[in-house]
Amino acid sequence: MSPKPPAKPTAPTAPAASTVSRNARIAWYAGLAVLGVLVGTAGALVQAAWLPLGLILALLATAGLFYGGMRATGTQxxxxxxxxxxxxxxxxxxxGRPEGDGVFGxxxxxxxxxxxxxxxxxxxTTLSRLSRPTP
Incomplete structure (x- = not known):
């Protein structure tokens, strides 16, 4: 009887892990698109209400959305x-509408x-990419 060679360890299947990652990324992107519509709508309504403070608040919310989107996904x-x-x-x-109503004056x-x-x-978007944490 000759000794058996050591069994090779089997690696976990890569497609299952990448599918979860891909689906999660698509969900993040869809959520960010909806959040972008909400922030844009809220900012359009707030920026004219209290002119200097409303504009600053709307731009801060916009900056939070964009920077948060980059931090959440890790990409531009x-x-x-x-x-x-x-x-x-x-x-x-x-x-606006044909009747002349519009949010922006x-x-x-x-x-x-x-x-x-x-x-x-x-x-x-032009900020440098985030560094990946080392395991």
Missing amino acids: VGVAVGGVGWLVAVILLSL GGVGELLYLFGGMAIAVMC
Whole structure:
């Protein structure tokens, strides 16, 4: 009888682990898109209510969404997905209705909110990638 070679350890299947990670990432992105629409809508309503403080509050919420999206997902895609949701809400609210009703009246505060939010999104997107923790 010759000695048996040692059994090779079997590695866990990689597709199952990557599927969970992929599904979780898709759920994060969908949640960030919905959160972007909500933050954009709330910011559009708040920024004109108390002009200097409402605008600052709306821009802080926008910055929190974008930076939080980057921290939650670890990539710049998290910022972009939240930014797309925010931009869709702001653009749809700025179009108004045929009767003339609209959320944005066309003042300086609305322009600062729109361009400030886009500038914050670009700043958060161009931040360096987060370092991965070592195991």
